[in-house]
Amino acid sequence: MKDKVSNLLIFILFLFLTGCTGSKNIQDLTYIVTIGIDYNEENEEYTAYLQGLNFANVAKQEGNKPSEPIPTFIGSAKGETLNLAVKKLYKASRPSLFFGHTKSLVVSKNVLKYKYKEVLEDIGRNRSLRPTLQVFTTDENIEEIFKVKGLFNYPPVYTVLLTEKTTESLKDEIGAVSLMEFLREYYEPMGSALIPIIKINNNYWQSDVPYPSLYLDGYSVFQHSEFKGDLSSKESIMVDWLFNKNTQLNYPLYHDGKLISTYSITSKKPKITYKKSETEFPNFSIEVHVQAELIEKIKDVPYEEAKKELEVALKKEINRVYSTGLDKGVDLLNVGKKWYRYHPNRYKDIEEAPYFYLKQDSLERVEVTAKITHFNAYRYGKK
Secondary structure (H helix, E strand, O other): OHHHHHHHHHHHHHHHHOOOOOOOOHHHEEEEEEEEEEEEOOOOEEEEEEEEEOHHHHOOOOOOOOOOOOOOEEEEEEEOOHHHHHHHHHHOOOOEEEOOOOOEEEEEHHHHHHOHHHHHHHHHHOOOOOOOOEEEEEOOOHHHHHHOOOHHHOOHHHOOOOOOOOOHHHHOOOOOEEHHHHHHHHOOOOOEEEEEEEEEEEEEEEOOOEEEEEEEEEEEEEEOOEEEEEEOHHHHHHHHHHHOOOOOEEEEEEEOOEEEEEEEEEEOOOEEEEOOOOOOOOOEEEEEEEEEEEEEEOOOOOHHHHHHHHHHHHHHHHHHHHHHHHHHOOOOOOHHHHHHHHOHHHHHHHHHOOOOOOOHHHEEEEEEEEEEEEOOOOOOOOO
């Protein structure tokens, strides 16, 4: 009797081990890797774009490479809400849509202007989407962005839209931003939040015809959870370099309008010192320590002179970025975040004030100290 019971239990166990109930094969799903969102303010209507891939799109096709490029599938639908638009795509999609591997979100400038808070809430509530997905904004056609492939007709996962941060990307001039990183800054009472702007370039590469490629060209900036406009590529590069210690910046140095040398520069996190003051505005100084590697020497300039020129040039760049932020009502140097933690009682006065909490003279001093650590076999005379 005991043997019969044991055999029955073993048989039942094998039934449960024969497969995963309700699971689907990988080829039976449409993997959505990117979501795009646009908004028409006249019709009060959203357009949702989905970029779908299968496993043939993911690999580089080693071995027997197909003679024909594998197409990228792009779905789009309109609706009064974002969810209604996506539901239309669900109805027309077989194999079924799967959002578990979504890597990127692209929103149009119209979304930033009119509906960004609503879109943030919808994305945040969706448990299928990871908070680590990368966020981009664009003023170009989202469908055209989704059509762009990597070089040599590699699939879209090899474009800047879908590649993850690696050691190679530490040299990128503008970095990607995850949804989690953005939201953390977006809801801060003081300080700025940034989203990189993605664009298509048709001039950098060509085969028989111009070959489009994707690149990052500046940041869209937010302050107090409001969209404040865009930063140029040059200003965005400087902001990214200041606050991302892993970023290396290729920096051309000019003297009297002529290029004298180029450097690869890195910096530690800027040291911000606040002046003790009873005013309602934060007054501060900033110190930046720079390590530079000489890449090219165009003109013979003594070490001390080149070092001084580099320090002066970077000081001007930091002042210019600060002034640009003031024009837009944005704290690009993020000095308000730390100040707010030291002076929480004063924040209420600043919040209720009809003016921005920073002024031109709030930045009292910028000090840049540069050290040229490597000369790449150039002979560089020191005084």
